[in-house]
Each structure stands twice: as structure tokens, then as C-alpha cells.
Amino acid sequence: MITQQKRILAGAFIGIAIQTAILIPLPKDNLVFTAYVFLLLAVIISAASLWQLSVSGAKNYLTSLAFPLALKGYLVLTILLAIVVVTLDLTGTWHLSPLWYAVINIVITGFTAWKLLAIGAGQTAITRVGDEIKKQTDDWKMLLADTESLLTTVPASMKESVSEVRDAIRYADPISHPDIAKLDESIRTGVIQLKKLVAENNESEVSALCQKIIDNVRDRSDRLKLLK
Incomplete structure (x- = not known):
């Protein structure tokens, strides 16, 4: 059990102990008992x-700030409601029936649950987008690594053309868009073909293919500039 989880258990135990104390x-009437339960x-x-x-291990704005703030607001509102209603009841100033007290707490709990679910949905969306961006970045890095590896074995007569392909890929935006999926695939296929042509020492076709890949990257x- 990690330190954060120990703190959560300790905080819950202390909170329950204080409420029980x-x-x-206090008089054990229905309102006091209802307040204690909620x-x-x-x-x-x-x-x-x-x-x-803490178990999910997620770290971002939603989990580190928005989620705890929603819980804090829920706790503070529930505690203040109990203090005010029970104090007014015990002093004979005003009486709220236990049923209405329960209804108010159910509304507060339901609203908090909705907020937490919304934050959870946002967290899921952030994770999904982050995973997709990482995949796209990794794929583009692999293309760059392939061209850099190719430069270590390519004959001197082809080196300039392959270097231009490498530079075009290096300085391009690795984040893609569904509308240019065909272009991405064409670039990947082009790099694979380029490796074959270099292995075959086919200089004329290497030069033409390099230019085609560069044109596709540009x-x-x-198109990415127009889509973003």
C-alpha cells in the first residue's frame, strides 16, 4: 500500500471518529441520526x-485538481448543511424533517456523482487523445530513424537525395489527421521502397522516389495547416 492510500484510509478513519465523537x-432523534448517516x-x-x-495512476489537470476540488466541495457542503440544520433543530429555532434533509443530501450527492462522472469521462478522453498522439509521434520517429539508418549505408551518389528526405521528415509535424491518412501511408510506403532501391543500387529511381516522398511530406x- 502506497503512502497516498494510507493517507486516504487515515483521513477516512479520522473523519468517522470525529463524527462519532x-x-x-447529542440527543439521538431522527434528524441527528439522519445527518450522521449522510x-x-x-x-x-x-x-x-x-x-x-490513486489506483488509476492518472496524472493531469482533471485528476490532480478538478477531481479533488469536486470532492472537497461535496464534503464542505454536506458538513455545513448538517451543522446548520442540527444546530437550528437543537436550539428550537427551526425544524427540518429528516425526510427533507435526506432529499437535500440525495440531490447534493447526485450532483457530485454527476460531476465526478463528467470528470472521469474527460479523463478517458484525455488518455485516448494522448495515446493517439503518442502513437502518431512514435510512427513518425520510426520513419525518421529509417532514413537516418539508411544514410549510414547509402552510396555517396545517393546520399544527398536521401538526406533531403531525412530533413523533410525531421522538420515535419509528426501529429497527423484522419483526412491525410492516405498521404501518411504513401510516405511510409515510399520509405520502404526507398530502402529496397538503395539496396539494389538503383540510383535513377532513388532520386525520383526521394523527390516524390519530399513532395508528399510538403x-x-x-494540408495539415489548413486542417488545424
């Missing part, structure tokens, strides 16, 4: 949510 000297529920929900967050860059 406050309950002991305060326990708030602590348990908050601890369980933070525990799940066309890709121009």
Missing part, C-alpha cells in the same frame, strides 16, 4: 473516489 453527547456516506464516497483515483504539411 460529536454524535455521542456525513458517514460523504466520508466513504470521498475516500472511495480518492482511492480509485503536401502533408500544407
Whole structure:
């Protein structure tokens, strides 16, 4: 168990202990008991949510700030509601029925659950986009690595053409777009063909293919500018 999870358990235990200690000297009427139950529920929900967050290992704005803030607001609102309603009831100033108190807490809990689910959906979307960007970047790095590897074995007469391909790929945006998928595939296929032609020492076709790959990379860059 990591330190963060130990802190979550300790915080939940302390929260429950404090609530129970406050309950002991109070009159055990239905409203006090209802408030106690919903305060326990708030602590348990908050601890369980933070525990799940720590287990997921996700690190970004939503998980490090938005998620804890939503839970903090839920806890503060639940505690303030219990203090105000129970104090007014015990002093005889105003009485709220346990049923209406439960309804209010259910609304607060439901709204918080909706917020947490929305944050969770945002986290999923961020992870998906991040994975897709990483894949695209890795694919483009592989193309660059292939051309750089090719430069170590290419004959001197072909080196300039292959170097131009390498530079075009190096300085291009690695992040792609679905609308230029065919161009990406054409560039990848071109690099594979280039490796074969270099191995065959086919200088005339190497030069033509290099120019075609460079034109495709430039066309890709121009279209990306329009799409972004």
C-alpha cells in the first residue's frame, strides 16, 4: 500500500471518529441520526473516489485538481448543511424533517456523482487523445530513424537525395489527421521502397522516389495547416 492510500484510509478513519465523537453527547432523534448517516456516506464516497483515483495512476489537470476540488466541495457542503440544520433543530429555532434533509443530501450527492462522472469521462478522453498522439509521434520517429539508418549505408551518389528526405521528415509535424491518412501511408510506403532501391543500387529511381516522398511530406504539411 502506497503512502497516498494510507493517507486516504487515515483521513477516512479520522473523519468517522470525529463524527462519532460529536454524535455521542447529542440527543439521538431522527434528524441527528439522519445527518450522521449522510456525513458517514460523504466520508466513504470521498475516500472511495480518492482511492480509485490513486489506483488509476492518472496524472493531469482533471485528476490532480478538478477531481479533488469536486470532492472537497461535496464534503464542505454536506458538513455545513448538517451543522446548520442540527444546530437550528437543537436550539428550537427551526425544524427540518429528516425526510427533507435526506432529499437535500440525495440531490447534493447526485450532483457530485454527476460531476465526478463528467470528470472521469474527460479523463478517458484525455488518455485516448494522448495515446493517439503518442502513437502518431512514435510512427513518425520510426520513419525518421529509417532514413537516418539508411544514410549510414547509402552510396555517396545517393546520399544527398536521401538526406533531403531525412530533413523533410525531421522538420515535419509528426501529429497527423484522419483526412491525410492516405498521404501518411504513401510516405511510409515510399520509405520502404526507398530502402529496397538503395539496396539494389538503383540510383535513377532513388532520386525520383526521394523527390516524390519530399513532395508528399510538403503536401502533408500544407494540408495539415489548413486542417488545424
